[in-house]
Amino acid sequence: MSEHNYHQMVIFLYNYLYSFDMILYTIYEGGRLNWQNFIRGLIVSTLIFGGVILFLTFATSPDDNQMAIWAYYFSVFFFVGGVASIIGFLFRKWWMHNEVLFSNVKVSMRQGFIFSSLICGMLLLSAMQLLTWWDAVIMLVCTILIELYFKTRN
Numbered sequence: 001m002s003e004h005n006y007h008q009m010v011i012f013l014y015n016y017l018y019s020f021d022m023i024l025y026t027i028y029e030g031g032r033l034n035w036q037n038f039i040r041g042l043i044v045s046t047l048i049f050g051g052v053i054l055f056l057t058f059a060t061s062p063d064d065n066q067m068a069i070w071a072y073y074f075s076v077f078f079f080v081g082g083v084a085s086i087i088g089f090l091f092r093k094w095w096m097h098n099e100v101l102f103s104n105v106k107v108s109m110r111q112g113f114i115f116s117s118l119i120c121g122m123l124l125l126s127a128m129q130l131l132t133w134w135d136a137v138i139m140l141v142c143t144i145l146i147e148l149y150f151k152t153r154n
Contacts, residue, residue: 035105039089042109046082049075077113077120085112110150118143 052075060068088108096104121139125131 038105039086042082042086046079046086049079049082053079073120073124076123077116080119081109081113081116083112084115085109088112111147114143114147 053072056068056072056075062069085105085108088111089104092104092108118139122131122136125135
């Protein structure tokens with residue numbers, strides 16, 4: 001990776017972290033965090049992580065920098081978790097018509113990030129050429145058991 005590309009990546013990541021800080025500030029509205037602002041912040045941060053994925057895909061090479069690979073997996077984790085959480089929340093809102101929508105957000109976030117850890121685990125194993133179908137099944141069963149643990153704990 002050339003020196004110029006390295007400086008561009010550092011500047012991009014600095015702006016990214018600054019914008020993430022601003023998102024957290026705007027979500028927190030006057031001491032109250034309501035579910036609409038939480039979902040808006042989740043959508044914006046998911047879009048930002050999607051932008052980071054696109055940037056890392058087109059601007060870096062996996063051969064150049066190991067840090068770019070880990071930043072890619074980090075971004076994929078939060079992007080997939082955000083997308084799964086948003087889809088889960090919208091499905092629960094449509095399906096259940098629950099009046100306590102913030103409880104739907106909590107469950108959707110948990111399930112979205114558990115699903116994201118499953119996907120990223122499979123991606124990492126696949127990148128190392130260690131993923132087989134029975135490993136994927138075992139990981140899926142473990143993910144289901146983790147979710148059942150959280151469901152029965154309450």
